[in-house]
Structure formats: C-alpha cells, structure tokens
Amino acid sequence: MNIRLKAAFVTGYERMAGWSTLLDDINLFPVADADTGRNLKISLAPLRDPDHRATPHRLLMAATGNSGNIAGAFFSAFVAHQPSAQMAEAARAGKTAAWQSVARPQAGTMLSVFDRLSAELTAAENNFPAAVTGLKQAVLETANQLPTLKAAGVVDAGAMGMFFFFEGFFHRLTDGRLPLCNPAAVFGSRLTVSGKPHTPTDAGYCIDAVLTPTGGSKETLAHVSAMGEHLVAVCDGAHLKVHFHAPDEKAARDRLAALGTVIRLDSEEISPGPPGRNRPEKDRRTVHLATDAAGSLTRTLAETLNISLIESYVVFNDRPVPETQVSAPHLYAAMRKGRKVTTAQASVFEREQQFESLSGRHAHVLYLSVGAAYTGNWETARRWKARQGPHCPLTPLDSGAASGRLGLMARSLGTLAAAGATVPDLLAHHHRLNRTCDELIFIDQLKYLAAGGRISKARGFFGDMLHLKPVVRPTRSGVQKEGVLRNAEDQVPFALAYLARQMPPGAEAHMLLQYTDNTEWVETQAQTALQTAYPRAHITLQPMSITSGVHMGPGTWALAFLLPEPDEKAAAV
Numbered sequence: 001m002n003i004r005l006k007a008a009f010v011t012g013y014e015r016m017a018g019w020s021t022l023l024d025d026i027n028l029f030p031v032a033d034a035d036t037g038r039n040l041k042i043s044l045a046p047l048r049d050p051d052h053r054a055t056p057h058r059l060l061m062a063a064t065g066n067s068g069n070i071a072g073a074f075f076s077a078f079v080a081h082q083p084s085a086q087m088a089e090a091a092r093a094g095k096t097a098a099w100q101s102v103a104r105p106q107a108g109t110m111l112s113v114f115d116r117l118s119a120e121l122t123a124a125e126n127n128f129p130a131a132v133t134g135l136k137q138a139v140l141e142t143a144n145q146l147p148t149l150k151a152a153g154v155v156d157a158g159a160m161g162m163f164f165f166f167e168g169f170f171h172r173l174t175d176g177r178l179p180l181c182n183p184a185a186v187f188g189s190r191l192t193v194s195g196k197p198h199t200p201t202d203a204g205y206c207i208d209a210v211l212t213p214t215g216g217s218k219e220t221l222a223h224v225s226a227m228g229e230h231l232v233a234v235c236d237g238a239h240l241k242v243h244f245h246a247p248d249e250k251a252a253r254d255r256l257a258a259l260g261t262v263i264r265l266d267s268e269e270i271s272p273g274p275p276g277r278n279r280p281e282k283d284r285r286t287v288h289l290a291t292d293a294a295g296s297l298t299r300t301l302a303e304t305l306n307i308s309l310i311e312s313y314v315v316f317n318d319r320p321v322p323e324t325q326v327s328a329p330h331l332y333a334a335m336r337k338g339r340k341v342t343t344a345q346a347s348v349f350e351r352e353q354q355f356e357s358l359s360g361r362h363a364h365v366l367y368l369s370v371g372a373a374y375t376g377n378w379e380t381a382r383r384w385k386a387r388q389g390p391h392c393p394l395t396p397l398d399s400g401a402a403s404g405r406l407g408l409m410a411r412s413l414g415t416l417a418a419a420g421a422t423v424p425d426l427l428a429h430h431h432r433l434n435r436t437c438d439e440l441i442f443i444d445q446l447k448y449l450a451a452g453g454r455i456s457k458a459r460g461f462f463g464d465m466l467h468l469k470p471v472v473r474p475t476r477s478g479v480q481k482e483g484v485l486r487n488a489e490d491q492v493p494f495a496l497a498y499l500a501r502q503m504p505p506g507a508e509a510h511m512l513l514q515y516t517d518n519t520e521w522v523e524t525q526a527q528t529a530l531q532t533a534y535p536r537a538h539i540t541l542q543p544m545s546i547t548s549g550v551h552m553g554p555g556t557w558a559l560a561f562l563l564p565e566p567d568e569k570a571a572a573v
Contacts, residue, residue: 001052005084008172009050011349015168015180016161017041018353021308022183022361026193027157028148029109030230031245033206033270034303036067036157038325043068044165045313045320047075055079060236062319064208064266067110067158069232069243073101074114076234088121103231108145110158113138117166128170128178136186139163143190153194155187184360191361204228204247206268213240213260220259227252239263245270287417287426288362290354291399292370292377294547295406296514296560299324301542305414310354310367310377312547313344320344323546331546332517332554335448343550345375352384359394364423368410368430371400373478395423397430400476403548404560405439408512412437412562436563440482440498441472441548442491444555488521492529495559499533502563508536512560514544522557530559 020037027036043065046058056076063072078094095114099105107115116138120131142156143149149156164183171178183191207228213220217235221242225231228246235241240260246252249267256262290308291297302309313320316331316339323343335341346354358365369378381396388394399406412433413426421429443449446468471483471494482498485491503509511530515522523541531539543549544558 001050001079001082002084004173006050008169009047009079010347011172012165012167012169013044013047014347014350015171015353016044016164017346018350019164019183019357020161021354022191022357023157023161026154026160026191028152028154028193029146029156030066031270035065036161038322039065039068040071040158040161041322042325043072044075045322047079048313048320050079052079052082057236057239058319060234060239060241061210061264062321063234063241063243065206066230066232066243067161069208069234069241070098070101070110070158071162072241073232073234074098074110076236086125088118088125091118091121094118097234101232101234103225103233106146108142108149108159109156110162112142112145113159113162113166128174132167132170132178135163135166136181140187140190153189154192155190160187160191182360204245204270205249205252206243206270207246207249207252207256207265208241208243208267209256209265210239210241210263211256211260212238212263215259223255223259227255286420287364287366287423288358289366289368289410289414289417289426290358291368291410292375292406293323294370294375294402294545295399295410296404296512296542296545296548296558297407297410298542301411302414305411305418307410307414308354308358310346310351310369312346314546314550315342315344326546328543328546328549329517332549335550335554336517341550343547348380351377351380355381355384355394359388359392363393365394366413366417366423366426366430367394367396368399368406368413369396370402370406371474371476372398373400373476374402374474395427397427398476399430400434401437401439402474403439403441403545404512404514404558405437405474407514407545408439408510408560408562409433409437411512412510433562434476437560438502438563439474439558439560440495441474441552441558442485442495442556443470443472443552444488445553446470448553449551491557492526495526496529496533499530499561503534505533506536507534507564509534509538509564510562511537511539513539513541514548514558514560515541516544516549516552516556517554518557526557526559 020041023037024034027034043063046055046062056079059072059076063069074094074097077097078090081090081093083090095118098114099111105111113135116134120134139155139159142159167180171180217240221233224242228244230245232243290310293309293311311322311324314323314326367381372378378396378398385392385394399409401409416426416429469485470481473480473482513522513527527539527541
C-alpha cells in the first residue's frame with residue numbers, strides 16, 4: 001500500500017474518531033446505548049497503520065459492537081482489494097461484504113452509505129467531490145428511512161461515522177483540496193435528538209466472539225442466529241467473527257463453546273437509556289467540561305457528570321485501543337509476564353477534530369488538560385483556539401496535574417458545572433484547586449518506568465535489585481520525588497505522615513484512592529488506615545488511569561486529595 005493511501009486511511013480514521021462523541025450522542029439504532037462512536041474507534045483502530053495483507057485480520061479481531069463489525073466487514077474487503085489500484089472495485093467488494101455480514105440488513109444505516117460510495121466511484125472513479133456530495137445526501141436520507149430515526153429527527157450514527165471517515169479519506173487523497181465540511185452547517189438539526197423517539201426495551205448482552213468452528217460456516221451461523229438478535233458475522237479463512245445480542249450471557253458462552261474453539265469472547269451488558277445523550281436538558285447547561293482520560297476518571301463517572309474525555313491509545317496485543325476501553329486485568333497480567341505495552345498519543349489533527357466537535361455543540365467549553373510539563377495537549381488546544389478567532393467557545397486550562405490529581409480536579413469542576421456554575425466561577429475554582437489538590441504515587445517496581453524510557457534502564461535495574469519503591473508527586477513543573485521506601489509496608493505510614501503535615505485529623509477532606517492490579521490490598525490496607533485516621537474524609541476507591549498504569553506498572557497505587565482551604569483548617573481544629 002502506497003504512502004499516500006496509508007495517510008488517507010489515517011486521516012479518515014482521525015476525522016471519525018474526533019467526532020465519536022457526537023456519534024454516541026445520536027446513537028439510536030439498533031439500540032440506544034450511546035456506543036456507536038466508541039465502537040467505531042475501537043474497531044477501526046487498525047486503519048491507523050494499514051496494510052492490505054495484515055489489516056483485514058486485525059480488523060476482524062478488533063471489531064466490536066453492531067456498527068464496528070459491519071464497518072470492519074466493509075474495510076476488511078476494501079483494504080484487501082488494494083484501493084490504490086481500483087478504488088471503485090474495492091468499494092464494491094466492501095459494500096458486498098458489509099451487506100452479507102448482516103443477518104437482517106436494513107437500508108437507512110451505514111449500509112446505505114456504502115451503497116452510495118460504490119455507486120459514485122463506479123460512475124467516476126476519481127471524482128471524489130461527487131462522492132462526498134453523494135455521501136452527504138445518503139446520510140441525510142437515513143433520517144427518514146428508519147422509523148426510530150424519523151421519530152427522533154436524527155440521522156443514523158453509523159452512517160454519519162462513515163461519512164466522517166470518507167470525508168477525511170478523500171480530503172487527504174486530494175492533498176486538502178477537498179475541504180472538510182462544517183457538520184452543523186450541512187446536517188443542522190439532524191445532529192440533535194428531538195421529537196419523541198421510541199424508547200428502547202432491549203436488554204441482555206452484546207456478545208462479540210471469534211471462533212474456529214468445528215462444522216461449516218453456514219451450519220455454525222444457523223446455530224448462532226438462534227442465540228439472539230442483530231447478528232453480524234464475518235468469515236476470515238478458518239476464523240468466524242460473530243456479533244449478536246443475547247438475553248443470557250452464560251448460555252451464549254456455553255453454546256458458542258459447543259460450536260468450536262473460542263479464540264476470544266467479549267460481552268457487555270446492554271444498558272439502553274433515554275434515546276440520545278444530547279438531550280435538551282443537557283443543552284441548556286452553561287458550560288461543558290472536557291478533560292484528558294489520562295486523569296483517573298472512569299468513563300461511567302465522566303458520562304454521569306457530562307464530561308468529555310480526550311483519549312490516547314494503548315498499543316496492546318498488537319492492537320491500538322482507546323485507553324478507556326482497555327481491560328485493566330488483562331493489561332497488568334501481560335505486563336507482569338514481560339509483554340510489551342506502550343502508549344500513543346492521538347495526533348494533533350485528531351485532537352483538533354475533538355475540539356471542533358465540542359466547540360460546535362456547546363456554548364462554552366472548558367478543557368482541563370494534563371499539565372503542560374507532561375504532554376503538549378494544552379499547547380495544542382491553545383494554538384487551535386488562537387486560529388479560531390475571538391468567538392471560539394473553547395477555553396484551554398493547564399491543570400498542572402496528571403493521574404489522580406487531574407481526575408480529582410475534573411470531578412470537582414464537573415460537579416460545579418453540572419450545578420450550573422458560570423465560566424468565571426469555574427475559572428476561580430480551578431485556581432483554588434491548583435493550590436489545594438495534591439497527590440502521592442507509590443511505585444512498586446522501577447522497571448516499568450525504565451521500559452517506557454522515563455528513567456534509565458540502569459537505574460531501573462538497580463532500583464528493582466535493591467527493592468526500592470519511590471514515592472512521587474505530579475506537580476506543575478513535573479514529577480517530584482518525595483521519598484524512597486524499602487518495602488510496601490512503609491507506604492501507608494508514609495502517606496499518613498505526609499497528610500498529617502497538611503491537614504488535621506478532623507478535616508473533612510476528599511480523597512481519591514487508585515489501584516492497578518492490587519485492589520484488595522489498597523482497599524484493606526490503605527483505605528482502612530486512611531478512614532481510621534480521617535473519619536470525616538470522603539474516600540473514593542477507583543482504578544488508576546490506564547495511561548498512568550502503563551507508565552508506572554502493576555503494583556502501583558496512588559492517593560489524590562483535596563486539602564481544606566486555610567479557614568477550613570482552622571474550623572476543623
């Protein structure tokens with residue numbers, strides 16, 4: 001595959017990924033579970049490094065969810081047919097594969113976009129402007145093709161995702177001569193759920209599995225089809241990839257195991273809520289908060305507080321995966337076995353697409369970034385805002401923080417924003433948080449920092465040989481070493497001694513305890529000791545951000561906390 005085409009795949013993916021939260025907001029069909037954008041990001045991540053030989057199989061293994069599996073079927077065939085030579089032929093092959101992958105295909109979904117793409121490229125192979133115009137029309141038509149979408153007055157999320165992809169794809173193939181559109185100007189109110197959409201009643205589990213069937217593919221599919229609904233299936237030589245919704249997870253697992261060797265099986269409970277997250281009550285919010293997923297803030301809590309997460313990628317099992325979608329137990333187990341795991345930041349273009357998406361959908365956006373001492377995210381946002389002019393609604397804030405300290409600051413700001421705080425109120429609170437939010441991180445083994453290049457390998461080797469366990473603080477100027485301990489038993493006493501110098505025992509502090517693969521130890525040892533020493537403290541236990549965990553390794557844990565203001569300290573005494 002030539003370099004130009006590879007670059008086009010990357011740009012297409014990044015355009016789509018940058019607008020993935022919008023896709024989640026308008027996700028209604030087949031289930032309104034706000035995951036179309038997320039599933040497409042995971043499923044199509046192999047296109048960030050495409051190869052016509054390896055990519056089809058990598059797409060098969062990465063595909064998740066209804067939209068991700070259908071898109072994966074299209075792109076597996078599209079890439080395999082080497083579109084640099086015959087773009088129209090590749091599009092026809094992809095369209096056919098996508099339609100064949102769905103047990104009950106329906107127009108008005110991304111399948112209609114693939115139809116239009118194939119038709120436009122067949123009519124004129126290199127007329128990319130006409131292709132994009134046709135795709136725009138195909139997406140707009142989906143709002144009237146499915147009853148659920150028509151009632152909500154919204155376009156299909158999967159179709160919209162494919163439009164974003166191919167718009168970026170053709171933009172790069174034309175070296176930027178084909179401009180990217182303003183989605184709000186083209187699709188208008190069709191990007192906001194309105195009207196009275198059907199309230200979904202789907203329940204059960206979303207099953208994604210790869211298996212080597214004992215019998216033939218058709219026979220196996222007949223058995224799988226009887227297990228549930230919304231079946232999508234793709235065959236790749238000896239492997240069969242299936243996606244379906246089943247009412248009973250265990251029964252589905254057992255029945256799949258009886259059909260052959262299950263290579264991988266992922267399941268997720270279907271939790272349909274009110275259709276679309278982009279509802280009027282949220283649109284009236286004065287300020288929308290965004291932050292980096294590198295802060296220890298779970299995706300569930302971020303959604304509850306209506307905080308948008310800007311993610312990096314973790315390269316694990318030869319798969320680049322958005323960091324909030326990584327299985328922490330599998331990750332840390334692999335790291336302990338010596339498997340290579342790395343992080344990769346989203347490109348500047350992808351991050352700018354996220355800023356554009358947020359700014360186009362909210363009156364005011366505060367972006368609380370990882371500290372500028374750690375990444376270039378704040379500087380990227382600042383430069384993008386400067387190019388937009390004085391009316392840009394995005395305000396980048398350098399948190400000066402990372403890991404749990406960033407997560408705790410985002411929680412505090414998000415809670416205020418959810419209560420209707422104004423921009424000046426939130427900016428003032430951010431300045432207070434810079435003074436009062438602190439964190440201690442207890443690292444178990446230095447070799448993971450050495451593997452990531454954050455300390456020399458020699459220091460990592462000798463530190464582990466001597467069983468040294470450093471204690472560090474993420475500050476505005478970078479990571480600061482607070483101490484070096486000989487064993488894990490010294491860590492909790494160190495934390496208590498540090499806290500004692502900052503606040504009295506009666507302080508009503510907010511603490512965030514984070515764990516990697518040591519949940520039980522952190523809960524029984526650290527949390528118990530902290531709650532005993534600070535009975536009025538509000539202590540939350542949650543996973544450390546995956547980015548931090550990859551850098552610092554399994555066995556690491558951390559304590560972030562909000563110090564009382566000086567007058568609060570006096571009152572506590």
